Amino acid sequence: MLAFALVAGSVWVVLELSSTFMEKMQSRDLLLGLQLPELDDLGQFLRSLPTSTLLGLGALTAVLAYWISTRPRPITPPCDLRLQSQEVQMEDGARRSMMGDSSTLLSHYHEDAKTMYEVFQRGLHITGDGPFLGSRLPNQPYKWLSYREVSSRAEHLGSGLLSQGCQPNPDQFIGVFAQNRPEWIISELACYTYSMVVVPLYDTLGPDAIRYIINTAEISTVICDKAQKAAVLLENVQRGETPGLKMIILMDAFDTQLLEEAQKCSVHIRALRDVEALGREHYRKPVPPGADDLSIVCFTSGTTGNPKGVMLTHGNVVADFGGFLKVTDKVIFPNQDDILISFLPLAHMFERLIEAVVICHGGRIGFFQGDIRLLPDDMKALRPTIFPVVPRLLNRMYDKIFSQANTSLKRWLLNFAAKRKGLEVCRGVIRSDSVWDKIFFHKIQASLGGRLRMIITGAAPASPIVLDFLRAALGCQVYEAYGQTECTAGCTFTTPGDWTAGHVGAPLPCNLIKLLDVAEKNYFAAKGEGEICVKGPNVFKGYLKDPVRTAETLDADGWLHTGDIGKWLPNGTLKIIDRKKHIFKLAQGEYISPEKIESIYIRSEPVSQLYVHGDSLQSCLVGIIVPDPEVLPSWAQKKGFGGCYDELCGNKEIKKAILDDMVRLGKASGLHSFEQVKDIHIHKEMFSIQNGLLTPTLKAKRPELKEYFKTEIEQLYSNISM
Template sequence: MLIEKMLSRDLLLSLQLPELDDLGQFIQSLPTSTLVGLGVLTTVLAYWFVARPRAIIPPCDLWHQSQEVEMEDGAHKSMISNSSKLLSYYHEDAKTMYEVFQRGLHITGDGPFLGSRLPSQPYKWLSYKEVFSRAEHLGSGLLSHGCQPNTDQFIGVFAQNRPEWIISELACYTYSMVVVPLYDTLGPDAIRYIINTGLKYNLHMYALGREHCRKPVPPQPDDLSIVCFTSGTTGNPKGVMLTHGNVVADFGGFLKVTDKVIFPNQDDVLISFLPLAHMFERLIESAVICHGGRIGFFQGDIHFLPDDMKTLRPTIFPVVPRLLNRMYDKIFSQANTPLKCWLLNFAAKRKGAEVSRGVIRSDSIWDKIFFHKIQASLGGRLRMIITGAAPASLSVLGFLRAALGCQVYEAYGQKECTAGCTFTTPGDWTSGHVGAPLPCNLIKLVDVAEKNYFAAKREGEICVKGPNVFKGYLKDPVRTTEMLDADGWLHTGDIGKWLPNGTLRIIDRKKHIFKLAQGEYISPEKIENIYIRSEPVSQLYVHGDSLQSCLVGIVVPDPEVFPSWAQKKGFGGCFGELCDKKEVKKAILDDMVRLGKASGLHSFEQVKDIHIHKEMFSIQNGLLTPTLKAKRPELKEYFKTEIEQLYSNISM
């Protein structure tokens, strides 16, 4: 209405320009009411121009995010870097992890660095100088106990996320020693194997070496920095050897992708709760440290994480999809009426329309009415969320990008390429892919003929090459050559597909191994081989995927053994009747879980629910191969409805 009044008939008539050579004379000839109208209109338009939400300017053409490289077998490189060389580091003065810390120390002086808290207490901070002093003392103490300041010296660290973890790591880097993270889900046998493979000392807490303080012995970029053992699915754990240059190159690639829109700085605060034994968490922390930022640790109990977030008010939040799923479920559980649910979805769609145009903000009308409390529950200052370790749900990622009002990135990779090899390009807030190659590596797809994936069709096994690719497995040349070919290409075992815009989509796994939502690798066949020993079980199929946090199973009872087994348990009836009884199903599940525990399965490897199927898998019904092996894709599709129902029951 205001615009209509300003564009009155007099004004429109006045704008039919007369033949005047002097524009000043023309303006002076306009009626006063017209001049006032023009002034108001100009003011409104100027305010809108200044205050309007602006889209993030992408660092490259979002329709062309990677390109093929000549002489590299169709490999793709990032379009963000103009250099023909792959990125090895971002900062000239930060080529090792020791220099990364020194750079942060130089930027912040004696600013706060590592924070921790007790329940209901504020965060208490150690400064950069305090941390460096403690690291020197700890490292000197280790040297005085016989450790050597070189890359042949391995130091194991077994602790939850806390300041001492970072201090222990820095102590090793200060004297060119190698960190070997340990974590409880490895299991006692795996930990025993790792210790026997090369560890000399385990640091449960740091000791001071003030009396024997030694001068630092800094490492070189090609020196080994860390050996990360994979949890593994079969056999002994594999020790991934990463150099200082590997780690610096990988987070340098992350910095290069994001440097125009959300560069880390001294004011950034990262909440640390993902295990520091995994490289994804440590890589993001390294980027923060390099720029003098702060790291605040959670209390050690995931149930208190919301309180830690509100107290710390972080700006950077590394997460895994499982946590994003929980956030999403909690938000909608609080919308406990059809009307509230409809309004929440409506607001998310309106805000999502902005996100699709590249606009990320937390001050829209939708934020003020619907999403402010959600953002406040995470501290109210988030500007970056990074998710990795497993694929994220399209619907969850899309909703949270709208609701949280901050940039949400997705990464893909594995320890063997340090952490990440692809990353979301700023401004591309679409889902269904894992971004383009990082500027530190090339990615190519190679044929997997047995699964009908061919590079000519832009599908195949994902292979990675670059300065972020590991040097091999510790004392394991056989498995090293299985993963790392003679030309330096890392064969990930994942199947990818190039999309038209140069981004990568993960579509399958070369072998029957997958990740759960929390990032744990699962070998279903190993689990099936344990459960098949259950007396009433004749056949079974263990199912899981990267959007779920647990496993479920399809069980076919043995027609001959099952009735008598059930009778011993106090259940009566014929085969069909027994299959339909919930208490019989529970008895079978309990027996399977018992066998799993006896065989050392972790809790995340145990199925949480099962469906009893009465018909045997066979060649005739298409569920077995001619050699009587399970056809896993066919089983997944055949039991799609039952699997969805099992997960629905678990979430209730």
């Protein structure tokens, strides 16, 4: 009996191994020529073996059987990763996704969710009295509002707005001026329930931009969180700068002084709960919007000029997140057990889109406390499964991990473990229970709650080195998206199973992408390079009351011209290689793209921020560098330098070492000599929104940087010419 069991087990193992081998080879030819022994001969051979040998064989069989049954399975990609997009005939070289109907672009994923109102109703139907929106006080657990509670509050708030004179149609714009919190979503849903349009405001836009938005969008009602913001809005009215603003609704408590100031300029101040109570008394049935109705006007900050009001319909948003669902539906489909941590500004479409995906499937959204420094504590308390991030945060995570590995041996072991686990990732295996996780990465994963299954990064290019490491260390699927507000949020996305870095994925099934020649930079579509253009149901309708800038961005055939320069890779994915804007010539006539150079130099370990400068009167480039306060001391110590952050920033030898490291990276990345900076200035203070050097989306404001560092730049050029 024992011999029979061992034989059966051995045969099963052989068959399993043969099956696996055949799957890998995708052919039977190799096995056809093998002369396998008959089972009678095999049985006779086994019976001739001593008992100890049979027991050893049985143990080996058991181990092999266990390994085969428990070995990690790779993710099955939804398409051939060697061909992730295909060219579309009669579309001037445009490419589309390999997923979905090849004859049409995806406009929605769920038949019962074609507007943002229906998206919420679908989530409500799935989860009902289950948790939806969560918030917490310091050192307290999360408290949750249910889908049904939020539905009632949204209808009551919307009815209250109508009772105050707002109209239930897409011509009614409602401003929302608040940090991420449950009332933000309730206000948004109140607007959608009665076909009104949301216009997000955020204080990092600056006072001039807020006045411009209120006047351009003709906003008469603003819902805001804090009395301080309401006071700023009232000051604008008192100065006659926003005469159309008539009502401010406050989420937080306010005092009588604010009421008195409001009365002076005939502005009504209401508490959010009071407006909800009014709506409960004067309830109005929902007036749902259509797919072609406006849902949101999202003003983008830009680096120059007034902000542009991107007009997005309900259909735009639904198409964009439908494209995301189509790409990932066979691998990691959202469900009501998912929890998203909300900390990226809701005024930006990237965050709004991911939250819409969660809402549509009855999942939960937990809000951070409002202080980014407390985000790790919020992550541990919430234990999210979905984590939308920007590359800057990933860089900080990466730097912090390695700064805590404070010896060369620890860093070597960390890199070794990441590379070994990275081999699994390259084979499509994503898990958090390997020996490498248990020894090296468990604490990192636990610091993010320990339940993450999806990280999505967008808004800026991510470092390949950082992505590769975190895909191994975090034990979850890490996706990279590319897009801009004008295409709702994303137009390309990582294909599940393709965990290679250095590209932004393939086109989403909701849009086409083509490249146009940029002759002045020697980029030609015939060579697979050029300006990225997007067309599809996720592309915006234009800028609010701005036909000139609309025509500059959206051509007559419906193609959105992004200003980014991309390159098609052989597998059909897109790589961002340059930026059309901010291109300038040096004195000798060479074209320079500073953002491309900055994207290379930022990989230097001690560099946190930088600004590369040049102009047509100079023959070379210079740079302004802000070192990372957490990384510079340890990096300098490895180079043999000591001192605090301020002392190191003033050390000429440290400056030279940083410059040498940047030039080394430039050479390794193929920069021409004229594209390398010749000298740098070390600046101790970070570029920020507050000091006016970054946009609210954390992009460099190049004209402001040029003016801010005018003296330092002149001194750098003076030193070079000496």
